[in-house]
Every structure is written in structure tokens, then in C-alpha cells.
Amino acid sequence: MSVKISVMLLLASMLATADALQCYACADLLCSTTSATTCPAPADHCVKAVHDMTSIVLKSCGVANMCNSKEPGLTTYCCKGNLCNSVGAVGKNLLLLLVPMASIFVLS
Numbered sequence: 001m002s003v004k005i006s007v008m009l010l011l012a013s014m015l016a017t018a019d020a021l022q023c024y025a026c027a028d029l030l031c032s033t034t035s036a037t038t039c040p041a042p043a044d045h046c047v048k049a050v051h052d053m054t055s056i057v058l059k060s061c062g063v064a065n066m067c068n069s070k071e072p073g074l075t076t077y078c079c080k081g082n083l084c085n086s087v088g089a090v091g092k093n094l095l096l097l098l099v100p101m102a103s104i105f106v107l108s
Contacts, residue, residue: 021046022082023061031057036083046085048077059085 023046024034039046039061047062052073067078079085 021061021080023047024059024083024085025061026057026059031059034059034086037061045078045080046083048085050075050077 021039021043022036023039023043025037027033027035042063043061045062045064045067047058047060047066049058050056052075062078064078067076069076077085
């Protein structure tokens with residue numbers, strides 16, 4: 001009986017971890033390196049905050065009310081998806097837009 005309970009608990013913990021949000025978080029003070037981290041409850045967003053004057057970046061897990069913050073001098077970006085607060089997200093989306101447009105000009 002105890003083996004069944006142990007197996008069920010193990011499976012439940014694996015499922016809970018699989019559904020947890022993952023975000024990039026700064027590994028150092030200047031955020032020169034980041035690492036993927038599993039967000040603890042109640043975090044439901046990935047956050048990237050940029051200080052307007054110094055351009056210092058902070059990346060972490062966050063909650064919805066952080067996304068509506070109107071802190072002077074701080075620009076906050078929020079997203080809901082695994083590892084969506086990376087630097088390259090805008091570049092990849094821009095590339096997806098430019099390739100079809102370039103092919104229209106080349107083929108016409």
C-alpha cells in the first residue's frame with residue numbers, strides 16, 4: 001500500500017512541475033547572463049523590467065499586478081508563456097515578418 005502512495009505522490013509532483021511556468025531570471029546583478037527558472041506559485045507571468053535612465057534589465061517571474069505597474073523611470077514588459085521574457089523574442093518575430101515580405105519582392 002505504501003509503495004502505491006509513494007508512486008502516486010511522485011507522479012503528482014512530476015505533473016505539478018511540468019505545468020509550472022518557466023521564465024528567464026538574471027544570474028547576476030547586471031543581468032549579463034540569464035538562466036531558466038521554474039516559477040513558484042502564485043507567479044503567472046514572466047517579467048522583464050528596464051530602468052529608463054541606466055538601461056539596467058531585470059528578468060524574473062512575476063504576478064499580474066506587476067504588469068500594470070506605472071513606476072516612473074521603469075518600463076515593464078510581461079508575457080504569459082514559458083521562457084517568453086528572452087531578449088531575442090522581438091528579433092525572431094521581426095524575422096518572421098520580413099521573410100515573407102522579402103519573398104514577395106523577389107518573386108514579383
